[in-house]
Amino acid sequence: MVADLIQAFAELPNLKWMSDGVVTEGPLCTAQAVGRLVSVNGTLLLSLAIAVYTFCVLILRWRVQSYVSKLVVLVIWIFIALLIAIPSII
Numbered sequence: 883m884v885a886d887l888i889q890a891f892a893e894l895p896n897l898k899w900m901s902d903g904v905v906t907e908g909p910l911c912t913a914q915a916v917g918r919l920v921s922v923n924g925t926l927l928l929s930l931a932i933a934v935y936t937f938c939v940l941i942l943r944w945r946v947q948s949y950v951s952k953l954v955v956l957v958i959w960i961f962i963a964l965l966i967a968i969p970s971i972i
Contacts, residue, residue: 885924892917919966927958 895914899905931954938944 885921885928888917888924889921892921916966920962923962923965924958927961928955931955931958 892914895910898910905911931951935946935951935954938946
């Protein structure tokens with residue numbers, strides 16, 4: 883849900899650009915790009931994690947400890963942070 887909230891905020895600059903009638907390059911454009919990258923990748927990876935978790939529990943009958951799901955979410959957010967940080971640094 884956090885990724886979807888970020889996606890909603892990432893679309894707000896569109897209102898400014900619609901009122902101006904032009905899209906300009908700058909910090910606002912960069913912030914929107916980062917927001918879109920975080921939200922799209924976050925939503926996709928977290929949905930995949932939910933699907934795999936559901937499959938493991940319902941089909942394979944695995945008992946997954948609660949710390950595993952927390953660790954998976956943490957790893958996904960670290961991966962997304964690296965996905966944005968590394969190209970920006972380079």
